[in-house]
Amino acid sequence: MMGRRGVSVVEALLGVLLGFLVLGLGVALLARQRAAVARLTARGEALQTLRVTRYVLEAELRVGIPGRDWVVAGGDSVPLRSFRGVGIGCAALGPTTVAVFYSGIRLPRPEKDSVLILGADGDWVAHGLVSDAPAPGVCNGTGEVPQAWSLADTLRDAALLLRVFERGSYHLADGAFRYRRGRSGRQPLTPAVLDDGSQALMGLPDGGVALELVPRGVGGPWAGFRRGRVAWGARR
Amino acid sequence: MTGSGWPSAGDRGGACYARAREGSTLVVALLLLLAGTALAHAAYVLAMQELRIARAAVDVLQARVVAQSLTRGPVAMIDSLVWRVDVGRSAVLREGTLARGAWRRRVRRLAPELWMIEGSATSGRATQRMGRVVWLMDPVARLAAARGVVETEAPYPERGVRTEGLRSPPPPWSAGRCASWRPVIDSLYRARALPPTAPRGGRGAGSGEPWLGLLDGEALMRRIERRVSGSGAPSPTERRGACLTEDPWNWGAPSDPGSRCGSFSPVVASAADLAVTAGQGQGVLVVGGNLRMSGASSYYGVVLVSGRVRLEHGARIYGLVRSARLVVEDSARVAGSACAALRALDGARSTLGPSVPSPGSGWLGPF
Numbered sequence: 001m002m003g004r005r006g007v008s009v010v011e012a013l014l015g016v017l018l019g020f021l022v023l024g025l026g027v028a029l030l031a032r033q034r035a036a037v038a039r040l041t042a043r044g045e046a047l048q049t050l051r052v053t054r055y056v057l058e059a060e061l062r063v064g065i066p067g068r069d070w071v072v073a074g075g076d077s078v079p080l081r082s083f084r085g086v087g088i089g090c091a092a093l094g095p096t097t098v099a100v101f102y103s104g105i106r107l108p109r110p111e112k113d114s115v116l117i118l119g120a121d122g123d124w125v126a127h128g129l130v131s132d133a134p135a136p137g138v139c140n141g142t143g144e145v146p147q148a149w150s151l152a153d154t155l156r157d158a159a160l161l162l163r164v165f166e167r168g169s170y171h172l173a174d175g176a177f178r179y180r181r182g183r184s185g186r187q188p189l190t191p192a193v194l195d196d197g198s199q200a201l202m203g204l205p206d207g208g209v210a211l212e213l214v215p216r217g218v219g220g221p222w223a224g225f226r227r228g229r230v231a232w233g234a235r236r
Numbered sequence: 237m238t239g240s241g242w243p244s245a246g247d248r249g250g251a252c253y254a255r256a257r258e259g260s261t262l263v264v265a266l267l268l269l270l271a272g273t274a275l276a277h278a279a280y281v282l283a284m285q286e287l288r289i290a291r292a293a294v295d296v297l298q299a300r301v302v303a304q305s306l307t308r309g310p311v312a313m314i315d316s317l318v319w320r321v322d323v324g325r326s327a328v329l330r331e332g333t334l335a336r337g338a339w340r341r342r343v344r345r346l347a348p349e350l351w352m353i354e355g356s357a358t359s360g361r362a363t364q365r366m367g368r369v370v371w372l373m374d375p376v377a378r379l380a381a382a383r384g385v386v387e388t389e390a391p392y393p394e395r396g397v398r399t400e401g402l403r404s405p406p407p408p409w410s411a412g413r414c415a416s417w418r419p420v421i422d423s424l425y426r427a428r429a430l431p432p433t434a435p436r437g438g439r440g441a442g443s444g445e446p447w448l449g450l451l452d453g454e455a456l457m458r459r460i461e462r463r464v465s466g467s468g469a470p471s472p473t474e475r476r477g478a479c480l481t482e483d484p485w486n487w488g489a490p491s492d493p494g495s496r497c498g499s500f501s502p503v504v505a506s507a508a509d510l511a512v513t514a515g516q517g518q519g520v521l522v523v524g525g526n527l528r529m530s531g532a533s534s535y536y537g538v539v540l541v542s543g544r545v546r547l548e549h550g551a552r553i554y555g556l557v558r559s560a561r562l563v564v565e566d567s568a569r570v571a572g573s574a575c576a577a578l579r580a581l582d583g584a585r586s587t588l589g590p591s592v593p594s595p596g597s598g599w600l601g602p603f
Contacts, residue, residue: 051293063601086367086600088344088352090324103603120347121439122371122450160346161369163600 042193046215049190053177053213056189057170066207069165075200076172078209081165082181084113089159090139090146096130098159099138099146108132108149108164112182115149115164119157128152129164172199175216295336295360302334304599306341306355307368321345326354336360348377349449352600367600371450373588375581376420378449382556384434385572389442389560396547396564397432402572406490406536406554413493414575421574430572436558444560446522446540451588453542456522459588460505467511469533472497487517490536490554490576501537501583509543512551518576520584529553529568536573537580555580 063083064070070080085104092098102108108115110129117125128151135148149162171178175192193215200212321327326344333339337358344352349371356365386397403421405414414421440447446456464484472489473480479497480486488500501519510523514531521527521535526543529535529551539545541559547568555576564570 055293059602063599083602086603088346105602118346118350118369120350122350158347160350161352161600 042215045191045193049177049193049215050213052190053172053211056177056179057209057211060170061209066203072201072203072209073169075202077169078201079167079169081114081116082168083163083165084108085164087115087147087149087162087164089117089162092155092158093135093138093148095154096151098149098151098155098162099135100149100159100162101139101144101146102162102164104164108147109166112166113164114166115151115162117155117159117163118161120160121157123157125156127155172201172213291360292362295362296364298334299337299357299359299362299364300366302339302357302359303355303364303366306339306357307353307366307599323347334359348380349374354603356603365601365603367603369600373449373451373581373585375578375585376424378581379420379556379574379577380424381438381449382430382577383437384431386433386557386559386562386570387436388433388558388562389436389444391435392433392562394432396566396568397562397570397572399430399432399572401554402430402574404573405575406571406573408491409493409575414579417575417578420578425574430574432572433562436560440558444542446524446542446558448520448538448540448588453522453524456540456588457505457507457524460503460522461587462502462504464504464506464510465508467513469513469515469531470517471515472500485515487515487519487521487535489516490518491516491534501580503584503587519580520588527559536576538577538584 057078060080060082061070061078064081069083070078072078084106085102085108087100087102087104090099090101108129110131113129115127115129117127119125130150130152132147132149135146138148139146166181168179168181171180171186172194173186174188175194175196176188177190177194178186178188180186195214195216199214200210202210202212204210321343323345326342328340328342331338331340334357337360339355339357342354342356344354346352346369351370351372352367353370354365354367356363385399385402386392403425405411435441438447439450440452443452445453447453448456451459462484468485470485470487472492472495473483473486474496477496479488479500481500481502484504486497486500487502487504489495489497492498503520503522504517505522505524506527507524509525510527512527512529512531512533512535514533516534516536518536520538520540523539523541523543525541526546527539527541528546528548530547530549532550532552534552534554536554538555539553539557539559541557543559544561544563545553545557545559546563546565547553547570548563548565550567552568553570554573556572557570562570
């Protein structure tokens with residue numbers, strides 16, 4: 001009886017010890033797992049930020065002309081005309097109205113959009129967009145229904161091409177890549193993972209833009225990703 | 237209970253205990269397996285999502301690069317379409333397939349000289365379209381844009397400038413040499429006459445540069461390889477029964493249309509002042525300075541000069557002249573000729589084109 005009781009105590013102690021050991025190992029494993037998950041998440045977010053920033057800036061700046069449609073301001077922002085679609089003029093419906101076949105990433109919104117119009121003389125002139133409405137029965141033969149766009153100013157020339165744009169600006173601020181439409185607030189497009197003091201957007205002499213992003217706390221492996229050219233001016 | 241105090245296997249409670257232990261093990265094992273399966277499934281779903289995102293990004297990038305290259309590639313094919321595509325119409329130039337999609341290149345004629353090249357590509361589920369506006373010189377549009385036979389910065393009193401032969405072939409050309417242009421000339425000048433002189437208009441007005449459509453002096457000079465300088469007497473040169481087109485002072489033989497150099501109509505440029513002391517020539521002559529023609533020299537075509545044109549000692553120009561100033565001595569003459577201008581501009585299309593990015597257009601998008 002005594003021997004069995006002693007064994008029970010030893011067994012219990014051993015069990016408790018093993019339990020603590022397993023618990024400790026579990027806690028350590030959990031901690032390492034959480035650290036690994038946090039590191040992977042941070043790297044994933046950093047990669048996503050780098051990818052989104054490059055992709056968005058490249059897509060936006062490539063379709064604009066440096067100096068006319070966008071500039072690099074203060075090393076951390078790019079005010080720009082953000083183009084949203086292209087219309088092909090098919091008929092003048094009045095001195096300020098034109099019928100347009102439009103396609104773009106979204107429909108025009110007169111409350112915030114303007115239009116850059118190519119005339120027959122090869123010049124582009126910006127106009128305010130007042131309203132848009134379907135114009136059935138105009139420019140027949142294509143199977144599409146054009147839009148009738150009313151402009152703020154009188155057209156001085158034929159409207160051959162019409163590019164819809166909104167005013168906005170991209171920023172590297174508060175650890176994230178952000179877009180600001182007009183005078184509204186700067187909305188983040190990426191997680192806030194950037195090192196605030198180390199971001200840079202630099203205008204290049206040939207009209208291109210160099211971009212440097214330093215993810216916060218991510219470290220060396222990202223050095224190769226963080227710097228690059230995102231838009232071209234003279235090379236086009 | 238037995239005397240030992242431990243439940244025996246035959247006891248009711250012992251049996252329940254054994255069953256309970258077995259049951260909980262199975263349940264725990266199943267729960268662990270389920271949890272493991274759920275974790276593995278979640279990891280698989282996440283991995284597949286990442287893969288889809290990565291593949292979509294690659295598709296978008298691939299489609300965009302292809303679409304962009306389609307608008308950047310050789311546009312010489314447009315040239316052959318000039319007379320076939322009407323303003324406001326479009327035509328598919330080429331189309332093909334990619335590994336996981338397709339591509340298409342088309343052009344739309346926005347205006348007589350303005351074209352939109354559109355490239356579209358599909359890769360996987362991603363479709364990208366890019367556009368570009370280009371300017372392509374059209375001889376008829378250039379002639380239609382003319383305000384006068386001579387256009388100058390400073391007013392010119394019409395002395396020495398004739399327009400009587402505007403619709404006729406210049407001497408010694410036969411009517412057949414201009415037959416293909418006859419309908420165009422008639423349609424342009426049946427209702428209106430082209431004045432002898434007019435102030436310089438369009439983009440080049442006041443610039444002090446030679447201009448042609450959207451091409452400024454620098455763009456013109458950049459495109460013209462045949463260069464001359466100083467003074468000289470252009471004359472047709474033949475060797476071994478062929479027109480020697482490599483000779484920079486061979487500007488064709490307009491006075492002998494049937495000869496081997498009769499159809500040779502080069503585009504010639506001089507970056508500085510140029511003096512033509514004798515001889516003959518045809519085509520487009522661009523001078524980045526002053527031009528002086530003397531010694532009964534003659535030129536058939538379009539003359540674009542940044543400075544002053546001075547004609548003396550019986551020199552003749554048949555066609556159109558664009559310059560800052562013009563001086564014509566009594567024995568010299570500028571004779572407006574639509575046929576000479578059209579033939580010269582038509583022959584210059586391959587040199588001055590085939591396309592020029594429209595200023596300020598860049599890439600067009602998104603569609």
